[in-house]
Amino acid sequence: MYEAHLPVRNLQRTVEFYLKLDLEIAYQSEKVVFFWIDKGKSWLVLWETEKVRTPYHPSLRHVAFRIDRPNMNDIKNWLEERGIAIKSAFGFSDEEQPLVLNNNPQAHAAIYFEDPDGNSLECISPLRLNFEEAFEQMSLKTWEQIKEKGLN
Template sequence: MLHHIELYVSNLERSERFWSWLLGQLGYEQYQRWADGVSYRADGTYIVFVQAELRYMDVPYHRKRVGLNHLAFRAASREQVDALTDALQDRGITLLYAHAHPFAGGERHYAVYFEDPDRIKVEIVAPA
């Protein structure tokens, strides 16, 4: 079982706006807060967002380099995926693979794909 994930972000305020809404939709609650970070918890697993130090931000994140490619979350239903898709678009968030949505991962994989403010890919997957 996964205990926690910690992500360093380029702009904590911007990332917090994005992730607090999204994680709230998925059942996470704010867990901890300090000057340079915030975390959210659900079912014993938590996700931490920490402001990256300026001296380490000379090379921007890219999901196709070595390291994290994406985070995938379970949705409660296809209806939740659809509702989140609408809400993401209302918020001006561009969907990835929109031409194949909601089956971009295959005909049996109902999901929505998008990026966070630092271009980390996020996937929300409906139950099979």
């Protein structure tokens, strides 16, 4: 995917938030800013618009950033150091995240937070692909403990 778009109330305030995520501005005008996600490959576009009043739904106002698996254990602290609060998701509190999503035959580790306009953001990392294995959603910590016990 090359680009995704989100509505915002106050462009400058929200630009400051996304800069905390270490995103680079590719283009900015009075009502729109383009941030590189992967320079030359994908970007996130923020529009200052009244459409920000559209009630949240993941099909409309949700973006997930793929991060490398080794970074998933540190992402919570990295976000909190920047003053970004983790939000509850799928019945898991902020303390229980990152969590493991059961999307058989895939499994992903994920952590959820919001931008200043209530757009849902996620950092996600694949744990396994195309492997059927029944399990309940759980914290990444629990997932790792189970996998470690299975290897011993």
